Amino acid sequence: MAYADPRAVFGTAVPQVRRAQPHRSLFGIVVLVAFLLAQVLDGAFTYVGVRAFGISVEANPLLAVLMTHLGHGPALMTAKLVAGSLGIGLHLRGTHVAVALLAVFYIAAAVLPWTLMLFS
Numbered sequence: 001m002a003y004a005d006p007r008a009v010f011g012t013a014v015p016q017v018r019r020a021q022p023h024r025s026l027f028g029i030v031v032l033v034a035f036l037l038a039q040v041l042d043g044a045f046t047y048v049g050v051r052a053f054g055i056s057v058e059a060n061p062l063l064a065v066l067m068t069h070l071g072h073g074p075a076l077m078t079a080k081l082v083a084g085s086l087g088i089g090l091h092l093r094g095t096h097v098a099v100a101l102l103a104v105f106y107i108a109a110a111v112l113p114w115t116l117m118l119f120s
Helices: 006-010 026-053 061-070 072-093 096-119
Strands: none
Touching: 026 072, 026 096, 061 072, 072 096
């Protein structure tokens, strides 16, 4: 049965490396909630803004094309679900600083401009 033994074919066995479960950090949870809240606000404000002013006010050309082909709601839901899922993935990997930077970016580049445009 030496032919079934991987060490006989490939030499020494590759050691199994397992990562310990990432510890839960309050910073990571707060940052993830802020990121997801920024996604929800951006999606809602974008929907209201595009319905009020037309697709031409959307600064993201990819999202504008998706809205043209899928409709406003489905395109925004798809984009926000993908962004939220990727943010959760970063959180699960333990890269909380990246999630924090993305949350700040979304608030500064998307939520605040829409807030000024819609409510002033």
